[in-house]
Amino acid sequence: MNLAELAFAAKLQGDLEKSKALLQQAFEHEFKPAQLIAKDLSAEPSRAILHRSAATLAMDCGCLREAERLVATGLAGNPPDQIADELRDLFNQINFLRHLELRGISLEANEFQLAIDGKVVSHGMAQSDEFVERVKYTETLLSRTAQRKAGRPYQEKGRTKKDIKESFELYLSIPRAASFAVTFRIGVPQQQLLLPGFDIQSDIIDEIMECLEFAYSD
Known part of the structure; x- marks a missing residue:
């Protein structure tokens, strides 16, 4: 079971602090390889997949600005159409959460x-x-x-x-x-x-x- 799955399991058990800590670890685990491959545009689709995963975890951690950057970097390469659509959908989710954040919701x-x-x-x-x-x-x-x-x-x-x-x-x-x-x-x-x-x-x-x-x- 990976860190994200452990975080979800902890949340189901009501241990929100543990879930939050595991999510942060999962994000850091995905963020580092995404950074290393960011400038290698020939590394698709791995490059886009890593950025999508890292952006999703950043969003789950509440790091919306970092999630935006990761989505933008992922789209700046040459991702396959399906992954590009997933990145755009993710960007819409991030914008929605930012809208709620500004309203205090x-x-x-x-x-x-x-x-x-x-x-x-x-x-x-x-x-x-x-x-x-x-x-x-x-x-x-x-x-x-x-x-x-x-x-x-x-x-x-x-x-x-x-x-x-x-x-x-x-x-x-x-x-x-x-x-x-x-x-x-x-x-x-x-x-x-x-x-x-x-x-x-x-x-x-x-x-x-x-x-x-x-x-x-x-």
């Missing part, structure tokens, strides 16, 4: 997935009404659950209260083809993450999943 690893299929779904496409309606229902379920967890009175209708919207923001991944699945993530202001034992995001997601399982059980 941090995305939690806690997430859940919504998938629709059937006659209204084709490869990477879905009927807009069917998809948008489900996203709206999910947003409503999230806000109502967050309000109750915060001890607020039940809100039957109307817009979600401003403080709830600012405290729990919902983000969507790019839809994946075939089943048209999207991943929902809950973002929270970074200052909330400083509270020890405060993991309201997990509580909200756990409760939403329990409610959905109960609703669709026989």
